[in-house]
Amino acid sequence: MKVMEVSHLIGVIVLALIPGIQTTTTRPVTTSHSMPQNFQCLNGGLYDGIKCICSDDYFGTICESAIDKVVIGKSINTTVVLEIRITNREYTGDLSDVTSDGYKQFEEVFKAEMKYVYGDIPGYRDVIINSLRAGSVIVDHDVIVEMEFHSYVSVNEMYEEIFQRVQTEFEEFIGSNCTPGDSPLCISSVTIAKHPPPTPQELCDDRLPPGIKEFYTPVIRPEGLVCVSDCSQESEKYVNCNVGQCALQPQTGPECFCPNTDIYMYTSPRCRGRVLKAALYGGVGAAAGLLVTAIAIMVIMLYRSKRQRPQRLYEEPKY
Structure with a gap:
C-alpha cells in the first residue's frame, strides 16, 4: 500500500x-407557538384549535409532563364495622325495602339513637346501615369517623385509637342496656370488626393514573396528605438535576432537561x-x-x- x-x-x-x-x-424544553389543525395532545389532553388543554395531572405544550404534586386532603373517613341485635323492635317485611316508609323511619330513629353512642368520639360523622335482618332486628352498620393526617403519628396508629374508642363507647352503652333518646333502642349483643383505611401510598396510587403513580411518594404537609413526584425535593427518591430542570415523563419517570x-x-x-x-x-x-x-x-x-x-x-x- x-x-x-x-x-x-x-x-x-x-x-x-x-x-x-x-x-x-x-433535550431542552421547547414551546411550540403554532400547531397543525389536527394536533394530537398527550395523556388525555384536548386540543382547542390553538393549544392543548391538559387534565389536572399533566402540563406542557402537548401535556407531556406530569405535575409535581397532588393534594389528597387534610383528612380521610375511616370505618368501623358493627353488628348489633335490637331487642325492643320486631323485624317486618318492609325493612327489607330501603324505599319503604317503614325502612326510612327505622333508619331515622337508628341514626338519631346511635348519635348518643358515638357522638362524643372526635371526628364522628355518621352511621350507615348495610343491612337489616330478622332476629328481633339485627343491624349491620358502619360507623364513620373522620381522621386527620399528622406527620408525627401513622395512619394505622390513628385508626387503632379510633377503633378502641368506638369499642369502649359501645361497651358502656351495652352496660346501660338502652339508648337514652326519644325512641330508645335496647341492645343484647354486639360484634365489632376493623376495616383499616388505605395507607398514604395506596391513597396516592388510587388518585394518580397508571404510568406515573409509581413515581410519587406520600408526604404530610400543613395542607394535609400530598403525593409528591420524584422531581420534588420533598420526595425520598428525589432526582437532583443540578442546573437542569426535572420533569416527570409517563412510563419512564423523572428526566432531566439540561x-x-x-x-x-x-x-x-x-x-x-x-x-x-x-x-x-x-x-x-x-x-x-x-x-x-x-x-x-x-x-x-x-x-x-x-x-x-x-x-x-x-x-x-x-x-
Missing part, C-alpha cells in the same frame, strides 16, 4: 471517531460535567491532527528506510 493511501486511511479513521464521542446530553444543549454537552444524565462543545471539538480536532501527522511521518520514514536498504546482486556460492 502506498504511503499516501495509508495516511489517508488513518486520517479517515481518526476523523470518523470525532462525531462518535460518547457524551450524555438531554439548559443550553446547543452549545454545551453534559457528561451526566443529571446535568453535571458541563463541557463547551466548541472547546471539546477544537481540542479533539487538534489532537487528532497531531496524531495523523505523527503516524504519517512514521510511515514515510519506514517507507524511505526500505528503499535505501542495499540489495544483493548475486548469491554466494554454497560449499
Whole structure:
C-alpha cells in the first residue's frame, strides 16, 4: 500500500471517531407557538384549535409532563364495622325495602339513637346501615369517623385509637342496656370488626393514573396528605438535576432537561460535567491532527528506510 493511501486511511479513521464521542446530553424544553389543525395532545389532553388543554395531572405544550404534586386532603373517613341485635323492635317485611316508609323511619330513629353512642368520639360523622335482618332486628352498620393526617403519628396508629374508642363507647352503652333518646333502642349483643383505611401510598396510587403513580411518594404537609413526584425535593427518591430542570415523563419517570444543549454537552444524565462543545471539538480536532501527522511521518520514514536498504546482486556460492 502506498504511503499516501495509508495516511489517508488513518486520517479517515481518526476523523470518523470525532462525531462518535460518547457524551450524555438531554433535550431542552421547547414551546411550540403554532400547531397543525389536527394536533394530537398527550395523556388525555384536548386540543382547542390553538393549544392543548391538559387534565389536572399533566402540563406542557402537548401535556407531556406530569405535575409535581397532588393534594389528597387534610383528612380521610375511616370505618368501623358493627353488628348489633335490637331487642325492643320486631323485624317486618318492609325493612327489607330501603324505599319503604317503614325502612326510612327505622333508619331515622337508628341514626338519631346511635348519635348518643358515638357522638362524643372526635371526628364522628355518621352511621350507615348495610343491612337489616330478622332476629328481633339485627343491624349491620358502619360507623364513620373522620381522621386527620399528622406527620408525627401513622395512619394505622390513628385508626387503632379510633377503633378502641368506638369499642369502649359501645361497651358502656351495652352496660346501660338502652339508648337514652326519644325512641330508645335496647341492645343484647354486639360484634365489632376493623376495616383499616388505605395507607398514604395506596391513597396516592388510587388518585394518580397508571404510568406515573409509581413515581410519587406520600408526604404530610400543613395542607394535609400530598403525593409528591420524584422531581420534588420533598420526595425520598428525589432526582437532583443540578442546573437542569426535572420533569416527570409517563412510563419512564423523572428526566432531566439540561439548559443550553446547543452549545454545551453534559457528561451526566443529571446535568453535571458541563463541557463547551466548541472547546471539546477544537481540542479533539487538534489532537487528532497531531496524531495523523505523527503516524504519517512514521510511515514515510519506514517507507524511505526500505528503499535505501542495499540489495544483493548475486548469491554466494554454497560449499
